[in-house]
Amino acid sequence: MLEPKTILTVDDSRTMRDLLGNALREAGYSVVQAGDGQEALGALDSIKPDLIITDINMPRMGGFNFIDQVRRNPRHRATPILVLTTESAPELKERARKSGATGWIVKPFDPARLLDAIRKVGV
Amino acid sequence: MSAEHPEGWIPPDVMAGITQQFFEECEEHLALLESGFLRLEAGDHDPETVNSVFRAAHSIKGGAAMLGATALVGFSHRFESALAHFRTSKTFPSHDVLKVFLKATDQLADLVRATRAGKELTDEQLNAASRELAGLADTTGTDTSPVAHTEEPAFSPVRVEFEDFAPAEQPWTIDFRPHAELYAKANDPIVLLRELKRLGEMDTVLDTSAIPLLSDLNLEDAYLAWSITLHTARTESAVREVFEFVERDCDLHVRAGIAETAIPPAADPRPVPAPALRPGDASQDAPALRAALQQPSTLRVDLERLDRLINLVSELVISEAALAEYAPKDSAQNPNFGEALDDLSQLTRDIQESVMGIRAQPVKSVFQRLPRLVREIEKATGKTVRLTIEGEDTQVDRSVIEGLTDPLTHMVRNAIDHGIETYEQRQKANKPAQGSLRISAAHRAGRVVIEVADDGGGIDRDCVRAIAVKQNLISADAIVAGEDIDNLIFEPGFTTADKVTDLSGRGVGMDVVRRSVQALGGRISVSSRRGAGTTFALSLPLTLAVLDGMLVSVCGQSLVVPLAALLETVQFSCDNVHKVGPNASLLAIRGSHVPLIDLGATLGYKPQSQLSADGIALLVEDDAGRRVALAVDDILGQKQVVIKSLEINCHRIAGIAAATILGNGLVALILDVNAVMASQKIGLAQDERLMAHA
Amino acid sequence: MRDAAARNQAQETQERRDFLVFRVGAQEFCVDVLAVKEVRGWTPTTSLPKVPSFLRGVTNLRGTVLPIVDLGDRLQIACDTAIEDRIVVVVWIDRKLLGLLVDAVCDIVTAGDKNLQAMPDLTGEPIHTSVTSLITVDGRVIGLVALDQILADTRSQNA
Structure with missing residues (x-):
């Protein structure tokens, strides 16, 4: 049987984690969740997700710093990362690009848009 | 996955849970906002504090947007925008600005609660909120444009693509040359081409001309390019959207029509391996650990359901006690019964402890209001105070926390208003101009101790004594020890304030506390x-619901003496009791003497003290460490009892803390050892006075 | 509070209200039925220390500690029923429960404003603080017990 693909979501908001988690599981993914960048890095020590979805504004370790750390890690540097952003403004996309993110998802999103973005990074 | 629903569709009942959780989370964010602003107001210059309030506003906005709460989105966006200025400029808001933020926090809280209640906010409410935020943007000097920007929808709604109605298919030519950065960000040209193919029929030509000699090959670099002809009915923007994530990391040319210079299609385009290496695969994952990570570490429970559970457990404790009551007296008859009953008792107790543990909360929720309170009192009194808070993570039962706010508020007011001296007085006393107020919480011997300590003038015992005499609390010639004078401030009606100030509250004193x-x-x-300060210590039970006590019988009544106050049970007889004066008796316990009191008489169950020649007594100790032996008729055994409030028309029953219901269905009263001893002490002082006169 | 609220409402709307009538000695008293939670038989009470004698004690009402006021003692009317045959009328007072110990429950009467009269000034009589109105129906004169006053002077008596 085909192993479901694993997605690591990183968000300090439980609401957002739940929305993401439910939508992704409904779509057949296996989901691992972390509350901030630090926690997510810890999780990456033991799992190898097929995709990371991360928020930007988080306590302890924010999204940009987290992405930077992932891209420096030989084991995970090729993992696609989607950032969650509240603004669709071009400068925010630009920041997401500069940070090393693979792509982004503009909040609020519906499941279809979420899955679109995931598909676009090949997961 | 249901056939009627698209992938990722969240069922309504799950959605309802998430919505509920969102509002609970909002409350936490609101508390964070408030405490953050208060810290900033207190002079906290940690950029992380600004970040944390920003995040709180941001999270409310994000969640609200997902759940379609548009009014909340708008307001929290304005809030966030005003905060963004301080976050990016790394400056700190002024006191005036913080006041506006705090007020706006209250309004945000109203909005959250209204949204939660499913209420439409009136225009009036929304206008008030908007005005507040307009003011906020003005005072922060924030460019008003981000606020104005929200007048239009702040968030792109789900796109409706009218191009879907354009039926005509046309060819597009796309030249796509990825840069190394594209691979570095884990994008994959093959995935993008697959996406592109979703739009229509496609021919792809791979351009390998840039691949260098093997010796010059850099694995991190990008050498491939594609030339694509796509037949689609979609627009150019739809085509470009496929490359949205990578448009800065590649050369991309999209033009209508078939390129005349198109490279002739290769007969068999070789599969192109993704140059970025992807070591390892999913099978390496530790499934158990992944499962563990997936488990939510917390579960939110409706408080009402928890309280119901606690009530049920309380009833279970009573039933268990009843069962013990009816247990066969002769254990030989049925030896297994006693064992089973012991197991049940243990289980009941474990369940009870676990359930009580769920209700525990850090005292932080009470303590975090104190800085603001102190500031207000400072303003009203003109004194300056340095507030230190310790042990705010100490856990206490929720019900205790709820009842703590009022007494604590009162004590803090008293400490600053009456305890800490004026600036001039402090200078005269060679003390630092700024007063110090320390509030701490800690677990001590199964209770929570909260201390409020000031470095003020201390209690003026002469003054207290004079007032107590004036108010007939003690007689003019009563001999009262120093610390007992201090305790007079807890007597009903006692107030040290010469004039009733605004703060210490219209003659309501420490008796209310x-x-x-x-x-x-x-x-x-x-x-x-005197001169060094005053410390008030509150000793509180960890929970209000249960109590370990000794069941005794006095004048035919069942009484429960809290084990916390009980030191030991003592047999007395003429050998160890010494009469002192007409009424008092002393009981010798290992060389020291403690007063022996007829509990029945103290509680008024019999008109006067009639200690029998021998009997049994409970040696108890009050908060101040004073000991007394309470003579009782019989000791019925140790019991865990469920505390029931005993409040009759707000009237406290002298010497009684609460009531409980015994296994036999009868009500037993729970003794308030401190109150009993306090009432006894006045009597003792009078006895001593009589003795002095004799 | 409920009693007071109900009274206000009656004054405004001229509505007729129902009253539960009970007997203490040979005299009849009543309370608004809306304030009555239940009527039950006597169960033994646990005495409270240092309270006025009319506060008979507390008893267990299905897990709630219910204070019992001996209405005969409160109004200083001799009861004529053996203690175990008396009745407890459980009433709401400001969201708390209180049991009124009476000789017997009689009936329910309906009365409007015209039946209601303030108690004439009986200052000095033990009854004047706790029975503030009279209801006259079919030749009967029934004292309306002022529930918010029934415990009011426990404090002063205690002090």
Whole structure:
């Protein structure tokens, strides 16, 4: 049987984690969740997700710093990362690009848009 | 996955849970906002504090947007925008600005609660909120454009693509040359081409001309390019959207029509391996660990359901006690019964402890209001105070926390208003101009002790004594020890304020504090040194619901003496009891003497003390460490009892803390050892006075 | 509070209200039925220390500690029923429960404003603080017990 693909979501908001988690599981993914960048890095020590979805504004370790750390890690540097952003403004996309993110998802999103973005990074 | 629903569709009942959780989370964010602003107001210059309030506003906005709460989105966006200025400029808002933020926080809270209640906010409410935020943007000097920007929808709604109605298919030519950065960000040209193919028929030509000699090959670099002809009915923007994530990391040319210079299609385009290496694969994952990570570490429970559970457990404790009551007296008859009953008792107790543990909360929720309170009192009194808070993570039962706010508020007011001296007085006394107020919480011997300590003038015992005499609390010639004078401030009606100030509240004094602390099953004590300061200590039970006690019988009534106050049970007889004066008796216990009191008489069950020649007594100790032996008729055994409030028309029953219901269905009263000893002490002082006169 | 609220409402709307009538000695008293939670038989009470004698004690009402006021003692009318045959009328007072110990429950009467009369000034009589109105129906004169006053002077008596 085909192993479901694993997605690591990183968000300090439980609401957002739940929305993401439910939508992704409904779509057949296996989901691992972390509350901030630090926690997510810890999780990456033991799992190898097929995709990371991360928020930007988080306590302890924010999204940009987290992405930077992932891209420096030989084991995970090729993992696609989607950032969650509240603004669709071009400068925010630009920041997401500069940070090393693979792509982004503009909040609020519906499941279809979420899955679109995931598909676009090949997961 | 249901056939009627698209992938990722969240069922309504799950959605309802998430919505509920969102509002609960909002409350936490609101508390964070408030405490953050208060910290900033207190001079906290940690950029992380600004970040944390920003995040709180941001999270409310994000969640609200997902759940379609548009009014909340708008307001929290304005809030966030005003905060963004301080976050990016790394400056700190002024006091005036913080006031506006705090007020706006209250309005945000109203909005959250209204949204939660499903209420439409009136225009009036929304306007008030908007005005507040307009003011906020003005005072922060924030460019108003981000605020104005929200007048239009702040968030791109789900796109409706009218191009879907354009039926005509046309060819597009796309030249796509990825840069190394594209691979570095884990994008994959093959995935993008697959996406592109979703739009229509496609021919792809791979351009390998840039691949260098093997010796010059850099694995991190990008050498491939594609030339694509796509037949689609979609627009150019739809085509470009496929490359949205990578448009800065590649050369991309999209033009209508078939390129005349198109490279002739290769007969068999070789599969192109993704140059970025992807070591390892999913099978390496530790499934158990992944499962563990997936488990939510917390579960939110409706408080009402929890309270119902606690009530049920309380009833279970009563039933268990009833069962023990009816247990066969002769254990030989059925030896297994006693064992089973012991197991049941243990289980009941474990369940009870676990359930009580769920209700525990850090005292932080009460303590975090104190800085603001102190500031207000400072303003009103003109004194300056340095507030230190310790142990705010100490866990206490929720019900205790709820009852703690009022007495604590009162004590803080008293400490600053009466305890800490004026600037001039402090200078004269060679003390730092700024007063110090320390509030701490800690677990001590199964109770929570909260201390409020000031470095003020201490209690003026002469003054207290004079007032107590004036108010007939003691007689003019009563001999009262120093610390007992201090305790007079807890007597009903006592107030040290010469004039009733705005703050210390219209003649309501420490007696009210003591009463509310006692209502929580707590005790209050004071220690004071003239010139050095005063410390009030509240000793509170960890939970209000249960109590370990000794069941005794007095004048035919069942009474419960809290084990916390009980030191030991003592047999007395003429050998160890010494009469002192006409009424008092002393009981010798290992060389020291403690007063022996007829509990029945103290409680008024019999008109006067009639100690029998021998009997049994409970040696108890009050908060101040004073000991007394209470003579009782019989000791019925140790019991865990469920505390039931005993409040009759707000009238406290002298010497009684609460009531409980025994296994036989009868009500037993729970003794308030401190109150009993306090009432006895006045009597003792009078006895001593009589003795002095004799 | 409920009693007071109900009274206000009656004054405004001229509505007729129902009253539960009970007997203490040979005299009849009543309370608004809306304030009555239940009527039950006597169960033994646990005495409270240092309270006025009319506060008979507390008893267990299905897990709630219910204070019992001996209405005969409160109004200083001799009861004529053996203690175990008396009745407890459980009433709401400001969201708390209180049991009124009476000789017997009689009936329910309906009365409007015209039946209601303030108690004439009986200052000095033990009854004047706790029975503030009279209801006259079919030749009967029934004292309306002022529930918010029934415990009011426990404090002063205690002090």
